[in-house]
Each structure stands twice: as C-alpha cells, then as structure tokens.
Amino acid sequence: MTQTFYVNPVTGANTNPGSQQAPFKNITKALQQATIGTIIQLADGNYNADSGETFPLTVPVGAIVAGNETNKGNSVVIEGSGNYLSRTFAGQNVTFVMLNNAELRGVTVTNLATRGTAVWSESSTPTIANCTFTLCKREGVFATGDAKPVIQGNVFSENAANGISIAKNATGQIQNNICVKTGYGIAVSDTASPTLIDNKIYENRSGIVLSGNARPILRNNLCEKNTDDGLTVISNALPDLGSINSPGGNIFRNNGKFDLQNASSNRLVSVGNQIDSAKVKGNVEFTATPTPIPTPTPITNELKDISNHWAFAFIQELVKLDIIKGYPDRTFRPDATMTRAQYAALLVKAFDPPSKRTAINFKDVSANFWAFQAIQQAYQGQFLSGYPNNTFAPNQNIERVQVIVSLVNGLGLSASNTTVTTSFEDQAKIPSYAKDEVVTAVQKKLIVNYPITKQLNPTRDATRAEVAVMVYQALVDARRVAAINLPYIVV
Incomplete structure (x- = not known):
C-alpha cells in the first residue's frame, strides 16, 4: 500500500507523524522514514539548511519526492x-x-x-x-x-x-x-x-556538445539562438542524426557561429533534419528523406520499457487489441508526452468515431500530413476541436484535462448524479469549461492520477501511459474490455 508523508517547512514539525494534518518540517526527516513506494509530498515553501535540511538529500529506491508539477516546481524551492x-x-x-x-x-x-x-x-x-x-x-x-x-x-x-x-x-x-x-x-x-x-x-553558449566516444540519438530537438553552435561534435563522438526509417526531425537554426560544427574524426550523416548547409562546418553528409515505411508493431512482451511501469497492464492490453503501438526500437516510452495528432490517431483506433458534424480544413494540417484523416475523423466525431484561428496545433502536446473533456464529449458520457462534485487538492486549476466533464469522468472512473490521486494536474501535458489508461477506462465503461485494478484510478 502506498504511503504518503507530507512536509511543510512553515507549519510542520519533525515530531509530527507526517500526515497531511500534521506534516514533517523538512524533507530530511521524511526521507529517513521512506521505503519503496513512499510518496513525499512537499508544500509550497523554501527548503534549505535554515529549515533543517541536511544535504545531500538521498532519495531511496522506489521513493517519490513530489512538489507541484503544474508550475514546474516554481513554488517549491x-x-x-x-x-x-x-x-x-x-x-x-x-x-x-x-x-x-x-x-x-x-x-x-x-x-x-x-x-x-x-x-x-x-x-x-x-x-x-x-x-x-x-x-x-x-x-x-x-x-x-x-x-x-x-x-x-x-x-x-x-x-x-x-x-x-x-x-x-x-x-x-x-x-x-x-x-x-x-x-x-x-x-x-x-x-x-x-x-x-x-x-x-x-x-x-552552445546547444548540444558531444565529446569522447559519445553515441547519443537525437530526434525532434530544437537548437536555436545559441551564442556559439547549435550542435558541436568533437573527438570521436558520433551522434545518430536520423536514418531512412527514423528521420532525425531536429531543427538547428539561427545560432551565432554554426548550426552544426563537426570537429570530430567521423563523418556525420544527417537524415531528415532542418539545417542550413551554409552554417555547417566539417564533414557532414545530408541525405534526403523518402516516404517512411510503416513499422510493424512489436508484440507486447518485446516492449522493453514497460515491464516495471505502473501502467503496464493497461498498455499490454491495448497493444494486444492493436489500439496502441510501440516504437521501432521496441520501446513504448510510457512517460513521454503525446501530441494532439498522436492522440487523434489513438482515438480513431480505439473508437472509430462516426461523423456528427461536417469536416473543416485546419490551416496548419495539410492533406498530406500523416494524421490528416485521423484528425478529420476525431473532429467530426466531436472528440477534438480546433482553435478560434482555424488551427488544430497537431504537434502541440495534449493536456490531461483535454483528454478528459475529449473522452466525455466524444463518447457522449453524462454524470449519473449531477449533484456530486469533485474534490482535488488542485481543484481551482480545473478550467471552467471542463468542470462538468471532470465530474462525469470521475463518476465513470476515467481519470488516473499518478502518483497522488488527490492531485489532478489538469493543465500538465499528459503522458502516453496516462492517456493509455484513460482510454482503456473509457473502453471499460463501454463494456468492451475487463476492468484492471489500479490504485491511481480516481473513484
């Protein structure tokens, strides 16, 4: 069973039990009590030697120190x-x-x-x-x-x-x-x-600097307006900047000296990146990107990064149903974010929504965009909408609250008890347009809050694992799949 300790540097005391009502004063005390699965929830405030901290703070195996992910921890210093x-x-x-x-x-x-x-x-x-x-x-x-x-x-x-x-x-x-x-x-x-x-x-000063015998893989990174170089490669370093089946998708632009400087002993091969050849120094070969060939989905037991993940069972079932897929390198990347285009494709695979309204042409989604048809079908099925300026923002990450609203509206779900309200620690952060949908989603058991069920984090970018679980829960509600027990499902 997950244990949560609360810490507050202002109102807490280390003689307290570490409960929400009687928190510890410092992180050091909470870490001394932590074991595998322990969540240490930090209140807003400043944690330093004056508040009793002893550094370095060692976070033990399997323990979680959590502040406020919504604002990137700006209030927990x-x-x-x-x-x-x-x-x-x-x-x-x-x-x-x-x-x-x-x-x-x-x-x-x-x-x-x-x-x-x-x-x-x-x-x-x-x-x-x-x-x-x-x-x-x-x-x-x-x-x-x-x-x-x-x-x-x-x-x-x-x-x-x-x-x-x-x-x-x-x-x-x-x-x-x-x-x-x-x-x-x-x-x-x-x-x-x-x-x-x-x-x-x-x-x-420089964006990415590679040295020694480094062999990193670079995909879809943006390096711009750095004083010296966007990417500097020295010694015997050799980055993977893309291949025919996996284009780099990196953008190196508007850097002070070079967008790419290869001072290594190796020839670099760039496939599918945006780089101004006039701002490249050293031995670099640019290769055109052909139309990508779809990669077969690896079978579930070959996904090498989900076996110990909290959402493993949900991901496993959705892969079996051919609703979600892994990457060519046999990973699922459960903690990565998901774009609006990727989410639209997932919705179509999971629900094949019928048309409820006329399609529109979003000015930032061309007819040859890989997810064009999926975006159109998700829009026509009322799962997703565009923005007032007639854009869809396909490469923008989808937020957790947008997933919740999408599932409730697209599936036409309604609350069985309209008098019920939700009570999250960050309740005030739920956008006004989504309050009713959140109530419905709670009643339908669609929402997953990991690692703290009382924190919705509505405007945080959703992870692939979180989206997978919420989609699976929608399938459970539709009686298309069997329920899976998970302590992070909000009930």
Missing part, C-alpha cells in the same frame, strides 16, 4: 549542497542523490556551492520530471556510471556550466526539456549514449 563521493568523479557538491527507481517531480532546485550540481544519478534509474533547475554553479542534472535516467519536462535555466551532463556509460531518455541561458544546454561525453527527444535548447 530547495536550495543547498552537501559532499558526495562519486565512484566515477570523486568528491562532488550535490543537492539530491537519486537511487534506483526514485523520482523527483515538481520542485525547483538551486545549488550555489562551488561546482554545485542539483541532481546526481550514478548507475541508477531515476525519473526527474517537471522540475526547474536554476542558478546552479555547475549543472542541473549529472548522470554517470551506468545511469539510465528519465529526464523529462524540466526547465534548466542560468546554470553556470551545463543544463544536463551525461557521462561515462550512461544512457537514458532526455525528453521535452527546456535548456536556456546556461553554458552548454546538454553535454554528452565519454561513451554515453542517451536518447534526446523533443528538447528545446536556446540562448545558451
């Missing part, structure tokens, strides 16, 4: 540093140390110590999501050894050295982060081979 002896980099000044399957969500972290690092992951598998890392004297997140972190949806700003550093043999997924006004946005060195997807990297 943690500042401090302690000595950490790294097995691969000797003594370090660190705020957080993350162990296997530990999670850090919705906090702001600053480390003002000399060469200060906000979060250290050494040969561990943590998740660091929807946080803000700012004004650190070195970097926001450092992953080393055989680390395999998920670093997703964070903001890295005004850190002295790098936003994110990936070293030694580390891999992991770095997705949907913003790196701005720092030294290097993302630095990958040694033999590290992380996957960088959908990151926005701008106004730094």
